[in-house]
Amino acid sequence: MSLPAYESLTLKATRVELKDGVVVVTLTRSKERNTFTKDLVNEIVLLFDLFDKDDRVRVVVLTAEPNAPAYCAGADISGGWDGLWNPESEKEGEHAHRDSxxxxxxxxxxxxxxxxxxxxGHAASPDCNSHLTSDLPWSGAKFALPFVREGIAPEAVSSYLLPKLLGTSRALSLFLSGATITVDSPLLQGLYHTxxxxxxxxxxxxYAFAQELAQNTSQTAIAVTKALVWHAADTIEEQHILDSRAIRSLGAAADGAEGTRAFKEKRAIKFPDTLSKNLPSWVPWWHELDIKHRKAKL
Amino acid sequence: MSLPAYESLTLKATRVELKDGVVVVTLTRSKERNTFTKDLVNEIVLLFDLFDKDDRVRVVVLTAEPNAPAYCAGADISGGWDGLWNPESEKEGEHAHRDSxxxxxxxxxxxxxxxxxxxxGHAASPDCNSHLTSDLPWSGAKFALPFVREGIAPEAVSSYLLPKLLGTSRALSLFLSGATITVDSPLLQGLYHTxxxxxxxxxxxxYAFAQELAQNTSQTAIAVTKALVWHAADTIEEQHILDSRAIRSLGAAADGAEGTRAFKEKRAIKFPDTLSKNLPSWVPWWHELDIKHRKAKL
Amino acid sequence: MSLPAYESLTLKATRVELKDGVVVVTLTRSKERNTFTKDLVNEIVLLFDLFDKDDRVRVVVLTAEPNAPAYCAGADISGGWDGLWNPESEKEGEHAHRDSxxxxxxxxxxxxxxxxxxxxGHAASPDCNSHLTSDLPWSGAKFALPFVREGIAPEAVSSYLLPKLLGTSRALSLFLSGATITVDSPLLQGLYHTxxxxxxxxxxxxYAFAQELAQNTSQTAIAVTKALVWHAADTIEEQHILDSRAIRSLGAAADGAEGTRAFKEKRAIKFPDTLSKNLPSWVPWWHELDIKHRKAKL
Structure with missing residues (x-):
């Protein structure tokens, strides 16, 4: 598959710049407080699918413009929830809706x-700061989970992610109180890297953290590590068989060799392996459900 | 089904008062340190089943009398464990026992x-303060998990709940050391709301927290949120399909409409939907095992 | 089965001393910084299998010599990863590898x-300090999870354990940044007992903690508690049936009787039950996968 040749892109709701393995995505709808418009959603999906396939990308940084009044203000519900339903899925019925x-x-x-x-900046909903890897927020940023105060269910698969990320106790405290807190609250302690x-x-x-990680981490090791955590086996014994095979595959590949050689030679590391060419053939080991309606068998 | 018309109830081990969506359950066996007698168990089960069905109830507050020497002193084992076995289940065998x-x-x-x-007050066992939603304890309250020091297994499904609520590391530290600690211990950090x-x-x-939540939260949104957390799908894609449907159902209901309208009109919210009339018909989406012996197929 | 009669053992990479229910395993390859040699691996496996069966053992303490430069420096990768593959499993293929x-x-x-x-001392990899029960580290000990910086996947089933022990958020922060931190880092808060x-x-x-636990905890209660946590049922209702049976079985056994009697008589406890003789016959209730190649059906 051929990817568009880009170093920088200016889209309707985002701006993209790629340099030395780090791609920065800036949300540019500052005036609209980066609410979750259709443009924003489509661009984020398109871009992350692109970054996944683009071997040049090692780390993605997601941010808002420096003077934006909010990092992301969540869904725009000024027209009520009805503005969020998709006319096409509406013809099918409520089960065809997919939360943006x-x-x-x-x-x-x-x-x-x-x-x-x-x-x-402030984040009015967990949509944007999805805590999927390592976030660095401003300690004064407000973080809101107001769903029960709006008569609605938690958005953005946060009911799945937050209990796993933080433990069910704090997730429930946050969800059931419909809390708006600053990110330095003890209820969020451990959710953010720094x-x-x-x-x-x-x-x-x-950006400095991203550059350091882009220079010093293996693309294949990162991909396999994320997968071992998010797609872990049901039992510890099965995970042992899985991670053993991962260690054996990666250790025998060029990145594994470079890892020990650079350590021995006490020099800067330069990992050659890429996801498109060097990911072990038995990855992924899990089955992913297609979330598009009519493709999802549930 | 018709519910008993009550505003206040005085039972053998508890006292109940309902006002403005908040029901307060006070444990009244202060002299017996609110040990887990058959009366207490039966009343708690009866009351929570009642509160679940009573649309007037939005928040339950569980507490002890102000001058009680303990919030809950756990099971009364002064007569040995044998006093806890139920004569009827004993006829069936040990597999028929159900921990109160x-x-x-x-x-x-x-x-x-x-x-x-x-x-x-002090809580000698996790039975009463079940940490299922949001607890506010006295920071000096003693909390005991003495099971391994008593030759017994953890009570009250705590071996299921505590690892999920707090993470397995701290749960194991507490269980295997048979710890008695005050609730401000770092080992419990994050277990309590405040x-x-x-x-x-x-x-x-x-009580102030309960009143605020009763006024400002949606009964249907609370029920669906709790269910999304405790009955989450196995994969993130399935949860996305589930929470999307929840958002679509609740957003199109009266509470969802009130949520955005009150926000727009900058006025106090008044959620009209109730569990008995407005919970989406596809809830519950999970199957619940009947724990009564002979009904439980395991 | 007959166990070797030992009070103390001196093996190639470890030294063992058993007294009053506490067995101390000291890693003795201080000069090689207790790297993960074949001797060390074989001895640890042999010893823990032995301790599991030996009723005299209640608590195991794992430590390094007082003046060792490191508690455990992880795998010895001075010869590259290839030095870690087992010639026998290599004949079978990469799927036969088992991470030591x-x-x-x-x-x-x-x-x-x-x-x-x-x-x-410092621990260069989580192999040795497996956080499976209660660890007491030096707060200045360095703890490294450098896998993504070495081009390899996380070792020692840590991708399974760490998210459960600490929550997925901090586990991912640690794994994806390939962090080396001291154990008093907030990213590890709650991982250690003290x-x-x-x-x-x-x-x-x-050692003092171990002695106290060996004197005052029940061997059967500890075994059943660990199993209830690590081999929990899929639903809370099933776990209730499981822990009820555990409470009934243990409560009716000699340790349960001693637990309440010593409490009543306000005297020191002396638990008589042992794993080899008194574990309920329905334990284990789970199926364990044999991790040996050709025996593992995956």
Whole structure:
């Protein structure tokens, strides 16, 4: 498959810049507080699918413009929830609806690279800062999970992710109280890699972290590690058989050889393997459900 | 089904008062340190099943009398464990026994409302403060998990709940050491919504929190959110299909409409939907095992 | 089955001393920084299988020599990863490889006693400090998860254990950043029972803790509690049936009787039951996969 030759892209709701393995996605609808419009959703899905396939990309940084009033204000419900239903799925019935927050989360979830959310403003819903890998937010950023106060269910597969990420106790406290808290709350402790004291420090810190990871991590090792965590076996014995095979496959590949050689020679590392050419043939070991209506067998 | 018309009830081991969506259950066997007698167990099960069906109830507050020497001292084992076996199940064999702590926990678990445990004294076992939703304890309350020091297994389905609520690491530390700690221990961090510095502050804070939640949360949204967390799908894609349908169903219902309208009109919210009339027909989506002996197929 | 009569053992990579229910395993290859050699792996597997069967053992303490430069430096990769493959499994193919870190972790996991890792030095990989029960490390100990920086997958079933022990959020932060941190990092908060300020305090504290647990905990209650946590049922109702039976079985046994009697008589406890004679016949209730190649049906 051929990918568009891009170094930078300017789309309707986002701006993209790729350099040295790090791609930065900036949400550009600052005036609309980066609400979850159809454009934004479509672009995020398209971009993360692209980054997944583009071997040049090692780390994705997701951020808002420095002076944006919010990092992401969630769905635009000024016209009520009805504005969110898709006319095509409406013909089928309510079971055909697909929450756009979840569509975005799944696109980020499917992308086998590292994603760092540089949350440099308030986030009115977990849609954008999906906590799927390593986020660096501003410690004063407000984080809202207002669903039960809006008469609706949690968006963006957060009812699946948050209990696993944080434990069910804090997830339930947040969901059932419909909390709006700052990200330095003890209820979120451990959700973020690092908290930054000011908005201004967030992007530079996230970008430096991204550059360091792009230079020093193996693309295949990252993809397999994410998969071992999110698609773990049912029992510890099965996982042992799975991770043993992963260690044997990756250890015998070029990245594994470079890993020990660079360590021995005490020099900077340069991993040659790419996802498109060097991922072991038995990955993925799980079956992924197609979420498109009529393709999803449930 | 017709419910008993009550605003307040005085039972053998508990006292009940319902006002403005908040029902307070006070454990009244202070002299017996609220040990887990047959009366207490039966009343808690009966009451939580009642609250589940009673549309007037939005939030349950569970507490002890202000001057009680303990919030709940667990099972009364002064007569040995034998006093806990049920003569009827004994005829069947040991597999027919049902732990009364678990019977209580499951009654609270099944109730689709918010439960807040206002733990205003020591709790000798996790039976009463089941951490199923949002608890506000006194930070000096002692919390004991002494099972391995008593030659017995963890009660009250705590071996299922605690690892999910807190993570397996801290759950194992607590269970295997048979710990007695105060609730401000780092081993319990995140288990409680808010810790209160004195016993006296616990109930007023819990009651104020309950009133705020009763006024501002949707009964259907709470029930569906709890279910999405506790009865999550096996994969993120299935959960996305599930929560999408929940968002579509609830968003098109009266509570969803009220949620966005009140927000737009910047006025106090008044959710009209009730569990008995407005829960989507496809809820529950899971199958619940009947725990009564001879009905449980295992 | 007859066990070797030992009070102390001196093997190639470890030294063993058993006294009053506590067995101490000291890693003795200090000069080689206790790297994961074949001797070390074989001895740990043999010893934990032995401790599992030996009724005299109630608690295992795993530690390094006081002056060792590292508690455990992980795999020796000075000769590249190839030095880690087993010639016999190589004949079969990569699927026959078994990660030696995982082999060790599973031996500790299978042992039904309490294991306390007294981490009195740096740990270059989670192999040794497997966090399966209660660890007491030196707060300054470095802890490394460098896999993605080495081009390899996480060792020692850590991709299965760490998300369950700590929550997926912090596990992913650690794995994807390939972090080297000290054990007092907030990213590890809750992973350890107690942090000790100096290396020198680690072993005495761990040993005192082990002695206290060996004197005051029931062997059968510990084994059943670990199993209820690690082999929990799929639903809370099934777990209620399982833990009810465990409570009934153990409560009617000698340890249960001693538990309540000692409490009543306010005297020191002395649990008589042993795993070889008194574990309920319906334990284990789960099926364990044999991880040996050709025996593992996957």
């Amino acid at each position: 927050g979840g569509v975005v989360t799944l696109a980020i979830f499917r992308c086998r690279k590292i994603t760092i959310a540089a949350v440099n 908290l930054l004291p000011t908005k201004e420090e967030v992007f530079p810190a996230a | 702590g678990g019977v209580v926990t499951l009654a609270i678990f099944r109730c689709r409302k918010i439960t807040i445990a206002a733990v205003n 810790l209160l510095p004195t016993k006296e502050e616990v109930f007023p804070a819990a | 870190g995982g082999v060790v972790t599973l031996a500790i996991f299978r042992c039904r006693k309490i294991t306390i890792a007294a981490v009195n 942090l000790l300020p100096t290396k020198e305090e680690v072993f005495p504290a761990a």
